[in-house]
Ligand SMILES: Nc1ncnc2c1ncn2[C@@H]1O[C@H](COP(=O)(O)OP(=O)(O)O)[C@@H](O)[C@H]1O
């Protein structure tokens with residue numbers, strides 16, 4: 001039995017939903033279909049989830065109607081072209097959701113956001129039935145997908161897996177909305193953005209699927225972001241660890257938290273293209289053939305800052321690192337990396353966590369509580385991650401990368417390598433991100 005997830009681009013229009021139908025019905029093993037909310041039809045279009053967020057914010061402030069109209073228009077167009085009779089049900093549902101209790105804005109936001117996936121699943125189920133296929137909409141709460149009560153950032157609770165196993169008894173194709181579950185007290189709570197991938201993985205684990213197929217709008221996971229380089233090398237196979245590193249570091253094609261449920265159950269993940277289902281796609285599993293060089297992919301992301309701390313004889317001060325990280329913990333800031341030297345240490349954090357006020361407080365606390373010689377915050381950094389299991393057995397990968405960056409005239413602000421030796425990170429200024437990624441891609445994928 002296969003669990004199949006379709007992303008927003010695969011549900012953006014009636015035409016796309018017809019492709020989804022063809023793909024699902026072409027393989028009788030495809031039993032569970034997880035859907036996102038309709039995504040962008042063109043580059044400049046809006047995702048329904050983004051419209052719903054604007055809508056919820058509008059209603060919280062007293063006026064969200066224009067966004068609600070846009071959401072209704074998107075659904076109306078799809079429903080009209082699919083010729084299914086669900087518009088009144090969906091209109092009533094959306095009106096009820098936006099009129100809901102706003103006393104807890106985060107909970108209200110989640111209820112509105114989730115309605116994109118929820119209503120999309122109802123439309124898809126109706127279309128399958130209209131085509132004569134036995135299909136039913138499954139509500140995640142009724143199915144027992146229970147999550148933590150952390151709005152916009154839910155985590156699955158372990159009892160969900162046993163509940164979901166029972167879905168195996170259901171007849172026909174099951175259409176499940178992605179992106180949200182229910183808290184123990186029965187409230188809708190969403191995963192972080194892009195979280196329908198997580199729903200698919202949880203269902204694959206709970207229902208003991210043989211494979212989790214994730215359909216998107218690209219033929220494969222590419223070795224580098226296709227928005228930087230046109231037609232980059234396609235990756236045929238990846239290990240779970242490689243994909244987790246790459247998606248965390250910026251490969252937006254698959255949510256980084258979505259691998260864990262599939263990984264725990266040993267279920268392979270297969271990324272495929274809805275617009276070209278014949279393409280082989282990318283398989284993610286425990287081990288892979290090592291046919292490439294040391295690097296399998298290069299990911300990057302912007303929006304980081306580095307808190308650089310220096311203190312003479314830091315190396316002899318027992319507990320310095322713990323006390324430094326404790327200050328960040330106290331301020332509710334999570335960190336990404338901590339490259340260090342003898343008398344200095346840098347802590348890399350996502351800079352959206354550090355507004356001016358928090359920065360001033362953190363700097364003052366580090367200065368006072370740790371009696372450091374200097375502390376400075378460097379903003380607008382990009383982190384570039386080279387990933388590949390082959391690095392473990394290859395000598396000179398770091399040198400090759402550093403030479404490529406030097407030849408491109410890119411200054412390396414920092415370097416970090418984890419003990420697993422599966423990834424290597426370079427920090428550069430944001431404006432150098434693309435140049436750096438292109439230089440590294442050339443060095444590892446184009447030069448033989
Ligand atoms: N390394 C990569 N390989 C493939 N796609 C990538 C990569 N990095 C970023 N992307 C982007 O991810 C997009 C697919 O993810 P997403 O937009 O979330 O799709 P979906 O709507 O199917 O969930 C691609 O269109 C591509 O622009």
Ligand SMILES: N[C@@H](CC(=O)OP(=O)(O)O)C(=O)O
Nearest residue numbers: 007008036049193194195196
């Ligand atoms: N619709 C949600 C969840 C999701 O997974 O979407 P997509 O499959 O389009 O990345 C979002 O935009 O965050």
